[in-house]
Amino acid sequence: MSWEKEVEELNRLKAMTAAMGGEAALERRRSSGRLNVRERIEKLVDADSFREVGALTGRPEFDEGGRVSNLAPGNLIFGRAKIDSRPVCVAGDDYSVVGSAGGATVPGKFAMCEKMANELRIPLVRLLESTGGNSRSLEQLGRTYIPQMEGWETVVENMGTIPVVALGLGPVAGIGAAKMVFSHYAVMVRERSHMFMAGPPLVARLGEVVTKEELGGAELQARAGGVDEVVDTEEEAFACAKRFLSYLPSSVYELAERTVPQDDPHRKDEWLIKAVPQERRRVYDMRRIIKSVFDSGSFMEMTQRYGASVITGLARLDGWPVAVMASDPYRYGGAWTAESNAKVERFVDFANTFHLPVVNLVDVPGFLIGRDAEMAGTIRSGARALSSVFQAKVPWCTVLVRKVFGVAGASHANHARYHYRFSWPSGDWGSIPVEGGVASAYRDEIAKAEDPDAMLSLIEARLNQVRSPFRAAMAFDCEDIIDPRETRPLLCEFANNVAKLREPGPVATALRP
Amino acid sequence: MSLKLIHSPIKALVWKVEVEAGQPIEEYDPLIILESMKTEIPVDSSLSGIVREVLVKEGDSVEENQPLVSIEAAL
Structure with a gap:
């Protein structure tokens, strides 16, 4: 006796779920230029690597003989696959199934997907497109229910266990929006994806009439820190996901792998010696410095539009993946705003979670000051950023490019650790800058002077004399002042020195x- | 004819206005120099064209995303 018949039936049922929401629904997607969920998975993962879990799940209808006449698939497809030959878990919303709203949800599937990624310790990529809760389902259910987040104990745990990537490929509302932000890296497709807690009709009931683009467009969410990247096409979103994962270990129980170095670790760009203007008030291009000192073409910026006075991203040094933080003087002179603080906290915790050594290129005049900054709670969010820096156990290297002032400046590293630190000759530091602090510190002296302005200038000139970073270095306050062109060789040496200090395992x- | 507004990237003081209405400009030309945290932050043009209107003056305080200059794009 063979089980041929049963296997035939199995294949017949699988073909029914593989048909997703049906030809008409799929054609609507095609004509609007959207991929369906199975096409998405195919484009994201290595060829023929997708192994679906729960391929039979759906709501069956039976004929008179008790045979399944139709099997309406659930709205979540997930399974194991490979990306760049490494195992991953991939989960995709099927929007062709009644808009992927709550009604077609198969209980337990989402939670099991999260658990699979967690227990197998493999990265998870969520392909999201769903409209969230739906009042129609209440009538079907015949009752209301107390909302509870099934499986979210694992979703929360996954933030400290495996890399999670969320791609917003269509509307992501309500719980879909939550699935977006419960990730280490979230990407939205411009004009295709809209993300909000509740959509325009609900918001209109509160008197706010807005389009979905105005309410939750990709640019808005990137600016609000809801997502880390905005792209124009689904294919670009898949490429972002792959690139992000290439810098990370499969889970916190492993270490990120070194790739074959593609760049000379001893390369010294001549331009670096003039990268920072002599005039302290002038800005310069920190991204060009980043590109110059890390492995060529390896810098992947994340969360660019949010908290923009701090640049964050991933890069490589002599092939070793590292986390990069840097100041952008074009934004508030590099001062830490409340948003920058939140960005730093999240980024440093992320780097520490996945054992990525941090390189910090510093030009921080302090926290942003003023009444608005106070109202934004800058000092408390700044304290949280400082806490993340002080709690991080990963290797840490600081390059003082220019300003280091105040509490925000002091947060460039944990002072209690060995100072793996270099300063450029443009280093300029203190509790507050000379330009701002003299008037109050020398108030009486200036007030009593015959010519207060001249006295102010005189005192400033006096203080500027002691401002040279060489004086601090002579007192060993700064361990090492370097020729800026030496930066890359020293950073590559750092990456090689500390590779063995990275310790796998979950962090506190x-x-x- | 298309008009484009150049917005302030940050909340800041307008330190210098580098252009005036009617002036032809190239992409990347500095239009306004803002001041924030003792730093001069140039706001460059993202297109070539003619300055139609300067919407701020030196000493003004501007909010993030506030329009600074309108530019008529070159054909």
Whole structure:
């Protein structure tokens, strides 16, 4: 006796779920230029690597003989696959199934998907497109229910266990929006994806009439820190996901792998010697410095539009993946705003969670000051950023490019650790800058002078004399002042020195979204 | 004819206005120099064209995303 018949039936049923929401629904997607969920998975993962879990799940209808006449698939497809030959878990919303709203949800599937990724310790990529809760389902259910987040104990745990990537490929509302931000890296497709807690009709009931683009467009969410990247096509979103994962270990129980170095670790760009203007008030291009000192073409910026005075991203040094933080003087002179603080906290916790050594290129005049900054709670968010820096156990290297002032400046590293630190000759530091602090510190002296302005200038000139970073270095306050062109060789040496110090395992301070 | 507004990237003081209405400009030309945290932050043009209107003056305080200059794009 063979089980041929049963296997035939199995294949017949699988073909029914593989048909997703049916030809008419799929054609609507095609004509609007959207991929369906199975096409998405195919484009994201290595060829023929997708192994679906729960391929039979759906709501069956039976004929008179008790045979399944139709099997309406659930709205979540997930399974194991490979990306760049490494195992991953991939989960995709099927929007062709009644808009992927709550009604077609198969209980337990989402939670099991999260658990699979967690227990197998493999990265998870969520392909999201769903409209969230739906009042129609209440009538079907015949009752209301107390909302509870099934499986979210694992979703929360995954933030400290495996890399999670969320791609917003269509509307992501309500719980879909939550699935977006419960990730280490979230990407939205411009004009295709809209993300909000509740959509325009609900918001209109509160008197706010807005389009979905105005309410939750990709640019808005990137600016609000809801997502880390905005792209124009689904294919670009898949490429972002792959690139992000290439810098990370499969889970916190492993270490990120070195790739074959593609760049000379001893390369010294001549331009670096003039990268920072002699005039302290002038800005310069920190991204060009980053590109110059890390492995050529390896810098992947994340979360660019949010908290923009701090640049964050991933890069490589002599092939070793590292986390990069840097100041952008074009934004508030590099001052830490409340948003920058939140960005730093999340980024440092992320780097620490996945054992990525941090390189910090510093030009921080302090926290942003003023009444608005006070109202934004800058000092408390700044204290949280400082806490993340002080709690991080990963190797840490600081390059003082220019300003280091105040509490925000002091947060460039944990002072209690060995100072793996270099300063450029443009280094300029203190509790507050000479330009701002003289008037109050020398108030009486200036007030009593015959010519207060001249006295102010005189005192400033006096203080500027002691401002040279060489004086601090002579007192060993700064360990090492370097020729800026030496930066890359020294950073590559750092990456090689500390590779063995990275320790796999979960950390005490895993990040919250 | 298309008009484009150049917005302030940050909340800041307008330190210098580098252009005036009617002036032809190239992409990347500095239009306005803002001041924030003792730093001069140039706001460059993202297109070539003619300055139609300067919407701020030196000493003004501007909010993030506030329009600074309108530019008529070159054909």
